[in-house]
Amino acid sequence: MNVKRGSTTFLKVIIFLFGIAVLALCIWLPEIAVRDARVHPDTAYFLIPFLVCAYGFCIAFSVALYHAYKLLTYIEKNNAFSELSLKSLKIIKKCAFTVIFLILLGIVSLRVLAQVTDSDDAAGPTSLCLMGILATSILAAIVNALQKPLKNAQI
Template sequence: MNVKQSSTTILKVIIFLIGIAMLALCIFWLPEIAYKDAKIHPDTAYFLIPFLVCAYGFCITFSVALCQAFKLLTYIEKNNAFSELSLKSLKVIKKCAFTVIFFILLGIVCLKVLAKVTGDDAAGPISLSLMGILVTSIVATFVSVLQKPIKNFLEKNEIKM
């Protein structure tokens, strides 16, 4: 096994483990957290629905991006890094990044409304959400930067043929 294949294999294992963690979050922890919160705060239990929509939307979108990253690593292993398939995977990852940002913003709006109703301060969760938006924006920018050389390579090869 050469260095490139071992590094992509390690990245694939990491992506797989993150995917398992996301699945566990969606199946076990999110419903449990929602149930406990509804028991503790029955007067604001109806606010759990928008939060669960945001959380599951985030998880599903993130899982799609993980699958595309896994596919991209497979293309790299097969020496197809500069192909239409890898470009398509990068486009999907970028769209997923923007969708994740949308769900985080939707969650911030829900937090602000909940803070108005309950009188609580939502500065902590909102600041964490803004950091998540920053990280997701960095990922989207990185993917956009990766797309340019692949597009240029494909256009040059298309002209030569």
């Protein structure tokens, strides 16, 4: 498999930029959450579950980015059909399912928060969460489709 080095380098740079964005989110997330808790003290008890879900999401996403980077390295070295590539794809798929689970927890938290505070319906954030689940599900399906030729090539 002859892959141009430029395309994998471009994808590695994109992955690196996503990693920097996730790191920035992890750094500023507590400050944002504390500021929101000060503004809305009646819902401050949702701070800890929100941070747990948000950091779990960031960790799972970062692990998936790391393994995508490793997969691109294997492709550059013409080891795309190796056991290491298959392991990376399995880990990426597990991270995708973890992200879906954490987004579902976020939806449940939003619904509980909307019921407890008798505030407006949380339809907007819920629809954004569902779009995130759709995008992550598509990624998991693509990874699953990529795993099948790798398994067949190793037999």
